[in-house]
Structures are given as structure tokens and as C-alpha cells.
Amino acid sequence: MTDAAQRLRSLHHDRAPGDPLVLPGPWDAASARAFAEAGFPALATPSAGVSASLGHADGQCPGDEMFAAIGRITRAVRALDVPVTADIERGYGLAPAELAGRLHAAGAVGCNLEDSVGGHLVDAEAQAGFLAAVREALGPETFLNARVDAHLRGVADPLAEALRRGRAYVAAGADGVYPIGAPPADLAVLVRELGVPVNGLARTGGPGVAELAGAGAGRVTFGGGLAARATEGVRAMASKLRAGRLP
Known part of the structure; x- marks a missing residue:
């Protein structure tokens, strides 16, 4: 197991109750470096934030551009020994072996895969089969976080x-579960029942x-929220500059 992959796994599991792994979401190399230099031990790229930084709407970024951006982010923090897990949406239509190869080539040691497309949940059994195939292709090292969109889809x-x-x-082999949008009360039930780190969205x-943390989340991420806040800061600066x- 690579040092970075082992470190990411340890960060998920070697934790006291109420002390989740907080993973800021860098949208480019500069933001990744800033989060790493602030002392965060690992990072989680958000597809929405990366897409916006590249001029795309959420869910519209081509896979080649997303993996290239992930590669720039991992390179920016490699010297600081900060592992990166990446949101790769539904996998960009890639077969599991190719998906795993692209993720590894980009330097990420973890990934999110979501279970809805076009605003609708995919069949749960089909998604479990897909995750099992990705798990086999990734090997045992990469942290596989399975996003569950039930709270988003009505x-x-x-x-x-x-x-x-x-x-x-x-x-099927997921190392963690990400019930995106689940309220803390539901999150607490999922934590109790699933037996793996559960990802909460701040x-x-x-x-x-x-x-x-109080609900028992083992990991906290921010989606594209941090990137959006940074963009608002740029807009405010631009307005002041224009005036x-x-x-």
C-alpha cells in the first residue's frame, strides 16, 4: 500500500468520536496549496468547484479536463505529503479499469462515485455491481466513497x-458512504447502522x-461551497476595483 493511500485510510479510521476528518475542497492547485499549508492533513476535490474553475456547469465538465485538474491539485501538495481524494461524479462513462487507471495516474488515492444521473437515482443493484467492479479495478488501497443521493431526489x-x-x-466494497444532503438525525442512524465512515456535507x-460531528460523521466535506465563497470574494473585489x- 502506498504511503499516501495508507495515510488517507488512517485519517478516516484512527479518530475519536466527535472528531471527523475535515476535508476542504480545493478547486485548483493554488487553493490546494493554501489548504495544505494551513495544516489540513488531506483534501477532497469537489466536482462542482473544479467544474466552475474550468468554466463548466456542475456535471458538465469533460472527464479529460477533470482528471487533468485533479492531477494539478495532487502535484501541488505532493511535497507536503497531503493525500487527495477526488469527486469523479459518475465516472464519465469510463469502464472500471480505465476509470481506476485515470484516477491513479492523476495521483488521487480516494474517490467519490455518485448514484444518480440526470436528476434520477440509478438502480441500486446496478450501482452496487458498478462499485464492486470499480473496487476490483482500484485494488485494496484506494479509498472508495459511495455517494448516496436518496435525500436529493425526492x-x-x-x-x-x-x-x-x-x-x-x-x-460491494465501498470504504465509506456519503448520504449527501442527509440531515444530522438521519446521518446519526446511518452512522449507527452502516459500520463505515459516513460523510456529512457542511x-x-x-x-x-x-x-x-455531533451526529457521528466520520468525515466532513463541503461540496462546491468553498469554491463558491471564494468566487463571491473575487466578485466583491472586482466591484471595488471597478469603482x-x-x-
């Missing part, structure tokens, strides 16, 4: 559906890191 009982899918994905307006209020 299902009648999102917690029950998230539990059903989460169990299937863990059985958002402006809540829930925040502390609330997700002549910056030197």
Missing part, C-alpha cells in the same frame, strides 16, 4: 432508501462541522 422515505443503498454499497446556513476603491 424519494418518499429517503432514510430507508439511503440505508438500503448504503448497505448494498458497503457489501453547508452555509447549516449543518456545520460541529453539528455533523476605484482598490489601489
Whole structure:
């Protein structure tokens, strides 16, 4: 097992209760370097933030561009020994072996794979089969985080559906489960039932890191939120510059 992969795994598992792994989401090499230099031990690229930095809407970034961006991010923090896990959406239509090869070539030692397309959940059994094939192609080292979109897609009982899918994905070889958008009460149930690190999404307006930690999240990410906040800062700076209020 590579040192970076082992470090990422240890960061997920060697934790006290209420102390989740907080993973900022860099959208380019400069932001990755800034987060790493601030002392974060690992990073998680967000597909939405990376897409926006490349001029694409969320979900519209070509795979070649996404993997190239992931490669720039991993190179930016390699000397600091900071492992990177990458959001690779639905895998860009790549076969599992090619997907694993592209991820490894980009230098990432973990990935997210989501279970909806075009705003709809894919069949849970089909997704479990896909994850099992990706797990085999990745080998045992790479941390495979299975995103569960039940809370995003308007299902009648999102917690029950998230539990059903989460169990299937863990059985297929997922190392963690990411019930994106799940409220803390549901997150606590998933943590108790699934037996793997559960990823909570921190958002402006809540829930925040502390609330997700209290629910038992083993890992906290921010989606494209940090990139969006940085862009708002640039817009504010641009307005001041246009008005002549910056030197």
C-alpha cells in the first residue's frame, strides 16, 4: 500500500468520536496549496468547484479536463505529503479499469462515485455491481466513497432508501458512504447502522462541522461551497476595483 493511500485510510479510521476528518475542497492547485499549508492533513476535490474553475456547469465538465485538474491539485501538495481524494461524479462513462487507471495516474488515492444521473437515482443493484467492479479495478488501497443521493431526489422515505443503498454499497466494497444532503438525525442512524465512515456535507446556513460531528460523521466535506465563497470574494473585489476603491 502506498504511503499516501495508507495515510488517507488512517485519517478516516484512527479518530475519536466527535472528531471527523475535515476535508476542504480545493478547486485548483493554488487553493490546494493554501489548504495544505494551513495544516489540513488531506483534501477532497469537489466536482462542482473544479467544474466552475474550468468554466463548466456542475456535471458538465469533460472527464479529460477533470482528471487533468485533479492531477494539478495532487502535484501541488505532493511535497507536503497531503493525500487527495477526488469527486469523479459518475465516472464519465469510463469502464472500471480505465476509470481506476485515470484516477491513479492523476495521483488521487480516494474517490467519490455518485448514484444518480440526470436528476434520477440509478438502480441500486446496478450501482452496487458498478462499485464492486470499480473496487476490483482500484485494488485494496484506494479509498472508495459511495455517494448516496436518496435525500436529493425526492424519494418518499429517503432514510430507508439511503440505508438500503448504503448497505448494498458497503457489501460491494465501498470504504465509506456519503448520504449527501442527509440531515444530522438521519446521518446519526446511518452512522449507527452502516459500520463505515459516513460523510456529512457542511453547508452555509447549516449543518456545520460541529453539528455533523455531533451526529457521528466520520468525515466532513463541503461540496462546491468553498469554491463558491471564494468566487463571491473575487466578485466583491472586482466591484471595488471597478469603482476605484482598490489601489
